[in-house]
Structures are given as C-alpha cells and as structure tokens.
Amino acid sequence: MTKTEEQYKRLITRLRYAKPELKRADELSDEIIRKIRGLRHKGLTIQGIADSIFGWIYIPWVRRSLIGAAFILVMVFVYQQVFIIRQVRDLSSKITNISNGTPTPSIPELDRKLTIYKISAGLSSSSETKINDNKIKELIESYESLQSKYKDLIRIIDKNPHLKKYVEKELENQRNLKTNL
C-alpha cells in the first residue's frame, strides 16, 4: 500500500468514527413537533385538501391498479376507433356501389360538357350559344339513359339470332338505299 493510500485509509477511518454530534437534540425535537402541529392546523389549506382527496394515489397497490386500468382503457379505446373506422369505410364503399347503378364508362365532367356543347352548338344557328348547366345535366342524363337502353337493345338482339339476322338485313337494305340515292 502506498503512503497516500495509507493516509487516505487512516483519515477516512477517523472521520467515519468521528460522528458529528447533534447538540441541543431536545430543542430540535421540540421544534419539529411544533412545526408538525402547526401543519395540522393548516389542514384546510389547498395543499391539505389536495392531499386528503388525492393522497390515496400514493398507496402502491392503488397506483399500480390505476396504471393497469388506464392501460386497459387506452387499448379498448384504440380497438373501438379501429372498429369504427373500418365500419365507416365499409359503409362508404357500399354507398358508392348503390349510387352508381349500371356501370358506365366514366367520362370527365369537363369533357362531357364540352362534347354536349359542341353538339348543341352545331344544331344552333346563332354564333353564340348559351347553355344552362342544368340543361347540360339533363342532356347528359338523357344521353346516359339512351346509352343504357341501346346496350340493352343490342343485348336482346344478340340473344335472338332470328332477330339479329332480320336487323342486319334491314340495316343492309337501308345502307344500299342511301348509296343508291
């Protein structure tokens, strides 16, 4: 052991056994009790009220139980939210399916309006054509309805070979008539 280590050990041993002496212990004890009694009288302070209402949370088993309960509540809430969102998504997709009806090719609104405008502009003699939005909507709806009826008609004709043959023959005759004219 080096000299420094020896000195260190000696010094620490002496300091350890030289416990600081508490003088006037009785006086200190009385002061402490007096302070505590003073605190008791201040029981109706906000601190005192808070302690009496919430003091139970310092009990270890109560705190642990509360943490466990809080955790469970959070999990239940998360599960509920996930479930609700899923339900909402399902409902939204169903609504979309119902409102669409028979599937039609989706045409961008602007292109549609432009097409209808061109059609109506061609029919009109004036240089300026003013078209109402509602009218366009009506036109588009009737066009879609005609398109769906046309498809239904084609389907019926396809199903019936005799009818198909007859229609083709008639169309051929009409074409020939036009050509001859």
Place this chain on the structure above:
Amino acid sequence: MIEKELIEKCKKGDLGSFTKVVDQVSPFVFSVAFRLTGDEETARDIVQETMVTVWQKINRINTPESFKTWLYRITTNKCYDLLRKRKRSPELRIGENEWRLLSQLISEEEDSMIENEEAAIIIKILTDRLSSMQKSVFVLSELEGMSADEISKVTGILKTRVKANLYYARKKIGMMLKNILQYDKNRGTI
C-alpha cells in the same frame, strides 16, 4: 432501526410515537446532513425538513427496512438540492491552519476527538473539487459505510454509476492528500 409498531402508530397520527422516532433518528439524519453540507445550522434545518416530510408521507412505509432507505433518500435529496442550488463557490482557500489540521489528523497515531467544526473543515477540503453526486456517494460510502447497492437505492442511480463516482472521488481526494504530503515535505525543508 425503528420498530414496526412505532411506524404503525405514527401512521395513525400518534405524535407521541413520532416524537420517539424523531429522538431515535435525528442524530443519524444530522450526521448525514452535516457531512454533506458542512454546516451545523444548515444540517439542523435539513433534519427538521426531513422529519416533517417523514411525518407527512409515513403512510408510504410498510417495513422498518424500507424506512431506513427512505429516510436516507429524503435526507440526501434535500442536501443534494441544497448543494446544487448553492452558487459555485470560489476556489476554497486553504490556509495554514487548515493544512496543519489535516496534516495532524493524517499523521497522528492516537485517535483523538475531532470536533464538529474540525470535521466540517476537513470534509470541505477533501470534497471541494468533487461534484454534488461524487460528494454524496463519497459521504454515504466512505463515511456512512453504505454499500453500493444501498447507495444505488438511496440516490436512484445505477450501481455502476455509484462505483464510477466513488472511483473519481477517491482519485481526487488522493491527489489532495499528495499535496498535503508535499506541504509537509516543504515545511520540513524550511
């Protein structure tokens, strides 16, 4: 340290029993506080605050063993807060008297009594260059005789950090003692 029955009575609000608790533990709390703060009046204030806190929160205690750790923890925390709040004091000027006292203490073979004031000076000199945590660990380990496990429970820091702090504390104090040796040597040559 304290009987379980006494703790139970204090929980019920029996001030008479608490007075007995105060009488039993005050010297011990004072010892820790004094060694950490180096001032008698401050140590007395800390004893008061500690015992009032003990009274207010005694319902948290179930066993006498946990009472001891808890008491140490309250005392150390109050001292630690005080040490941190104190503005970093200018370098401690160690005069001729202080050196002589320290030198005497190291070289004396007999175990003569050390007064409170003398002990305070010596601890101040030894721990002047230590951080608050190093000082706490040093006092609890070297002077109060606590194990690293116990210190870890009291201070709330990991056992490895306790050992690290103690290592650095001893290293710095070792350097201080080397300076004293040098001082003695120089004195001898004068």
